[in-house]
Amino acid sequence: MKRTGILTGIVLSIFFAGCDIVESPYLETDTPVWNGRKILILDFTGHMCGNCPSAHRTLSQLQENYPEAIVPIAVHCGYFGVVATSNPNQPYHYNFNTGVGLELGGNGFTNYGYYNIRSQPIGVVNQLIPEALSAHDAWAGNMASYYSLFPEVQVQITPVFDESDSSINLTIDVTAQIVSTRNLNLAAYITESHIIEWQMDYTQSPSNVQNYEHNHVLRGSFNGTWGDAINTANAAITRNQKFTKNYSLKTGTDWVPENLSVVAFVYDSDTKEVLQAEETHVIE
Numbered sequence: 001m002k003r004t005g006i007l008t009g010i011v012l013s014i015f016f017a018g019c020d021i022v023e024s025p026y027l028e029t030d031t032p033v034w035n036g037r038k039i040l041i042l043d044f045t046g047h048m049c050g051n052c053p054s055a056h057r058t059l060s061q062l063q064e065n066y067p068e069a070i071v072p073i074a075v076h077c078g079y080f081g082v083v084a085t086s087n088p089n090q091p092y093h094y095n096f097n098t099g100v101g102l103e104l105g106g107n108g109f110t111n112y113g114y115y116n117i118r119s120q121p122i123g124v125v126n127q128l129i130p131e132a133l134s135a136h137d138a139w140a141g142n143m144a145s146y147y148s149l150f151p152e153v154q155v156q157i158t159p160v161f162d163e164s165d166s167s168i169n170l171t172i173d174v175t176a177q178i179v180s181t182r183n184l185n186l187a188a189y190i191t192e193s194h195i196i197e198w199q200m201d202y203t204q205s206p207s208n209v210q211n212y213e214h215n216h217v218l219r220g221s222f223n224g225t226w227g228d229a230i231n232t233a234n235a236a237i238t239r240n241q242k243f244t245k246n247y248s249l250k251t252g253t254d255w256v257p258e259n260l261s262v263v264a265f266v267y268d269s270d271t272k273e274v275l276q277a278e279e280t281h282v283i284e
Contacts, residue, residue: 071263076101094198172247
C-alpha cells in the first residue's frame with residue numbers, strides 16, 4: 001500500500017506540473033470576438049460647438065480600436081451648426097447643413113428635428129430613436145451589446161462615379177443571413193471626409209481653429225432620410241434571400257469625389273434597431 005501511494009503521488013505530480021504549461025496560441029475568453037456586425041454611430045455635431053471635437057476624437061479612437069466594426073456619420077445640425085456669415089473670408093461661413101441632417105436634428109431655433117437635439121455633442125449607437133441619445137463618453141459602452149453579435153443581413157455597396165455629370169450610380173445588395181419576419185428598411189447616405197474648414201475647439205488656444213479637418217460629414221441621401229422598405233407587413237424573408245436596390249445622386253459642386261463614401265444601413269422599421277451597416281469609398 002505504501003508503494004502504491006508513492007507511485008500515485010508521482011503520477012499526480014507529473015500531471016499537475018504538466019498543467020502549468022499552456023502552449024500558444026492563447027484564447028483569451030474575456031476578449032469580445034467580432035463576428036461581422038457593424039455598428040452605426042450618428043454624431044450630432046456643429047462647427048461652432050466647442051465641445052464637439054472631443055466627440056470627433058472619440059469616434060477616431062473607436063475606429064482605431066475597432067477598425068472594421070465602426071461606421072460613423074457626422075450630422076451637422078442644431079444651434080451650433082448655423083452659418084454665421086455669408087463672407088467666405090470670415091469664420092463659420094461654410095454650410096455643413098443638409099436636408100437630411102435638419103430633419104434628424106433640427107436647426108436649433110424653430111425646430112429640433114426627429115431627435116430633438118438641444119445640446120451637442122450627442123449621438124446614437126445603432127438605435128434610430130431619440131431615447132437612445134447619449135454623450136460621446138458612453139458610446140464605447142453602448143457598443144458592447146452589439147459588437148459580438150452575428151449580422152442578420154449583409155450589405156454590399158457598388159458605387160460607380162460618372163465623371164461626365166459628376167453623379168454616383170449605386171447598386172446595393174442586401175442578403176438575409178437568417179429567416180426573418182422583421183419589417184426592414186434600407187437607407188443610403190453620402191458622406192465626405194477631409195473637409196478643411198473652421199471649427200470651434202475649446203481644447204485649443206485660440207479656440208477658433210481655421211484649418212480643422214472635418215470627417216464623415218453627412219452630405220445627403222440617395223433615398224431620403226428613412227430609406228426604402230425591403231419588405232412590409234412582416235412578409236417572410238428566407239435565408240440567403242437577396243434584395244437589390246439601385247439609386248443615383250448628383251454630387252455637390254464643392255464635393256471632392258475622392259473623399260466621398262456611401263454609407264448604407266438596414267434597420268428594423270418597427271424597433272428602429274440598425275441590424276447592419278456598411279461603408280464604401282466612391283472612388284477606391
